[in-house]
Amino acid sequence: MDSMPINWEALDALIIDFAKSENLVEDSFSSSSPPSSPSPSSSSISSSSYHSRLIIRQIRRSLEAGDIDAAIDLLRSHAPFILDDHRLLFRLQKQRFIELLRRGSVEARDSAIKCLRTALAPCALDAYPEAYEEFKHVLLAFIYDKDDQASPVASEWSERRRLDIAGLVSTVLRAHLNAYDPVFSMTLIYLISIHKGFCLRQGISSPISDLTQRLLLEERDPPATPQDSLSEAPPFDEVDIQALAHAVELTRQGAVDSLRFAKGDLFQAFQNEICRMRVDVTKLDELVREYCVYRGIVDAGIASSSLSGIESPSKSLKVDQSVAGYSLSRDSSHELDFGASKTSDGEVSISNDHGRGSPEKNSDVASMQGIEVEVRYASDSTSNHEDCSTSGSHQPENLRVPQRSRTNVSAERSKRKRWRGRQDDLEFIPGVSCNQISKGISTHSLTFASKEKQASECLVVDANNVEDKYEIVLGMKELASKGMAAEVVEEVNAMDPNFFGQNPLLLFQLKQVEFLKLVSSGDCSSALRVACSHLGPLAASDPALLKSLKETLLALLQPDEDALRKGFPLHALATSLQVAIGRRLGIDEPQLMKIMRATLHTHNEWFKLQMCKDHFESLLRIDSLKEVNMPSLAAAATSKSNADSCSNGSSQVTISSSTRMVEDGSSLSQVSSRDVVCDENAILKVMEFLALPRADAIHLLGQYNGNAETVIQQIFA
Incomplete structure (x- = not known):
């Protein structure tokens, strides 16, 4: 699973889209305005879908807290059509009646009786056939106490009913408002669900079980049922029914009901079912933030305070304790904690394949021609990649940072986004002042900015300073992504003369880039010197590289062509280099990268067993994550494709x-x-x-x- 090649640029695009869709980031770290103050860019991010998701979360919280009146008021203001569904309105009014009785006061009891007369009883007459019987049954709540677990209405008193009605309302609102989760969120949920099912059926121990169990919860929101549920089922294509049933683990009838609710739209039904699965949003945000720092998408100054296993050199923000302890689950669940936190694995990693361009440019990486991904050679299993581990290795106390990297630190940081978090959700929490938190973040930013200015004047970098390590690794990756292989080798050797001795494959790849660059410029004699001095000896020590060496030398036949651009994945090499240097400095790759490798591997294996193609991989951009650019010059390892595939249609x-x-x-x-x-x-x-x-x-x-x-x-x- 660890050897699964992935298009990290495509994942970057999904992550950036997720962060922007959820308004988790701000564009400029050097902005003088407070992070939480609205700006034109943040206002444009707050699309109708984002606003709808905020409203759904607020309604959900109100229902889970038992404040039915507040939820109904919000529905009346933002989605009045929901209240036209008498089936849903009846369930809301029944829960409202129970919540009024739960208060126990005389006034609340009088309000409950009024609710019976004016709201609940009228709804029970035409909600659905069983509604009137349920209405008579819930009247027993007048007689039996809420703490009586043996009473016939113990289930009505149960607070589990709050969660069920909250989940059902959220499901219906998402579908009607088209307020689905960002694509990355749905993709991750889908891949993890397949991964867990595959490991269970095959009896395989999952290497990421500790992460998936915390991230994807077992329970699901209740399904939304169509209003014409008693009518005859429309003649849906059996291919669609089976595809939906097996993709999200539904019964056949459940898949038919889901398609009926979506009016036969397979992909809308699929999104409805995926969004019913509950995910720990706090954990998801943590994984995304860790990945964004590793890839250089957001600045580590603020985000590093909660990176796994790493303490920020800056002081953590202090907020009201009642806010810091606030947590829920799914799309209503967020944990507000600006202090340092740690995960079990204590891992972080770095790799920004777009170069250090602007964030806006990075968001379009999936559409770039020649998508390049991490390339793994057949000799990986016998190479010394494992030697990159820092366990038992010597780490110098101070590392010499190249002048180029040191002078560009401030410029590069100014291009990165700043992690904002789900601050918009604070307005839904009573007693929390967003202005106070904004002021605290602004002060924190200024403190870090002065620290950054001091660090940029240093010639020597402390090997124990996490932020300095990040800048070293990101700087090296930047050079590699631009094809500056000779400079990379020089600066890595200056930093750690033993690095390439432990990673000969990376040295071979970098020398390949240097060779191709010289050939493209017409300097064939210098290219041959590189081949004789480095590529030949490296291939002699590892016969698995001999084929790649021969194919590299073929570039001499067409020196006028841009062999480097066409024949070698620079961004993939930059990612591999970044991972190796990061591990050498004690920075491991983020947990999200491990999750993606494992889940995409099991996705491949699962559909090999099913002998068909995934109907939904294009919708979730799983196909782009697997678009591995394997050029002939570096094709020592190729992944076996699934020869058996299927598509819709009776002639298949x-x-x-x-x-x-x-x-x-x-x-x-x-x-x-x-x-x-x-x-x-x-x-x-x-x-x-x-x-x-x-x-x-x-x-x-x-x-x-x-x-x-x-x-x-x-x-x-």
């Missing part, structure tokens, strides 16, 4: 493998036969009638020449 066929594992009674036996062409309709028929996963249905069809009727008859015989 799937080739069943000639060697299969089929179930025979209680045991599995391996059967060899000729390849069998399986019609898509036959696959779906077997899946539906026998309630089997797609892979099992294909395997069974392979034993009966692709005849679905024969398979079904044999099973029920």
Whole structure:
């Protein structure tokens, strides 16, 4: 799983889009205005979707707190059409009645009786067939105490009902207001759910289980049911039904209901179901912030205070204790903690593949031509990549920083975004002054700015200072991403003469870049000297590099072409270099990178087993995350693609493998036969009638020449 190649630039684009969509960042670190003060850029970020998500979170919090009146007022102001649904209105009024009784005062009891007469009883008449029976049942709450767990209305008194009604209202509002989570959030939820299911079914121990369990919660919001639920189900395409059911683990009827609620729109139904899954937003923000600092998207000055395993050199912000302890879950859940925090792994990492361009330019990285990703050679398993670990290695107390990197620190930081956090949510918390927090952040920024000015005047960098380490690594990566390989080698050797001795593969790649750059400039003699002095000896010590060396030398045949631009992934090399130097300095890669590697690997393996293509990978941009640019000059390792794929349509066929594992009674036996062409309709028929996963249905069809009727008859015989 750790060797899964990923397009980190595509992930950067998703992360930047997520941070902007949730208004988590501000563009300029050097801005003189307080971080929380509204600006034109932050106002433009607050789109209708973002505003709708804020409203949904506020309504959800009110419902979870039992303040039904406040929730209804918000619905009446922002989404009055929800109250036109008498089924939902009845449930809200019933919960309002219970909450009034829960207060226990005489006035509240009188209000509860008034609620019965004026609101609950009228709704019960036409909400749904069972509503009037539920209305009569809830009247027992007058008789039985809320603490009586044996009463017939114990479930009505349960505070779990608050969470259920809050989740249901959130589900309905998201769909009607088109206020779905950002794409990255949905992508991560989807990948983690597949990863957990794959590991469970295959009996594999997940290397990221501690992260996924904390991030993706077990419970889901209740599903929204269509108003015409009693009518006959529309004739949805069985391909869509099965795709949705297996993607989000629904029953067939659940998938049909979800499609009916979405009026047959498969992708809208999928988004509805994905957003029902509950995620710890506080943990998600922590992972995103850690990644953004590592990639140089946001400045480490403020964000580093909560990076895993790292204490900020600046003082942590102090806020009201009641605010710091505030936490919820899902889209209403945020933990406000401006102090230092640590995670179990204590890992951070760095790699900004866009170079140090402007944040706006970085947000468009997915559309750049020649998408480049991290390249792993076949010799990775035998190379000394593991030697990058800092355990047992000598770390000098002080590191000499190259003049170029040292003088550009302030300029580069000014281009990075500043982490803002979910400050807009503070307005929903009583007794919290956003102005006080803004003032505290502004003071913190000025303190850090003066510290930065002092640091820029130093010639020697303290190896124990995390921010200085970040600047070293980001500076090296910047040079590598620009193709300045000779400068990188010189400066890395000046910093740590033993580095390339432990990482010969990185040295080989950098010398490849230097060779190609010289060839492109027409200086073939200098290029050959580089090849003779470095590439040849390195390939001789590692035969796995010999093929890459031969292909590199082919650039001499076409010296006028820009071989470097066309033939080598500079940003991928910059990422690999950054990871290695970061580990050498004691900065590990962020946890989010580990999650993406593991989940994308299991996504590949899962759909290999299913023998089809993921219907939703384009929607969630999973395909772009897997767009690995493997140029011939660095193609010593290539990932095996899934040859079996499927698409919508009745004419689709799937080739069943000639060697299969089929179930025979209680045991599995391996059967060899000729390849069998399986019609898509036959696959779906077997899946539906026998309630089997797609892979099992294909395997069974392979034993009966692709005849679905024969398979079904044999099973029920």
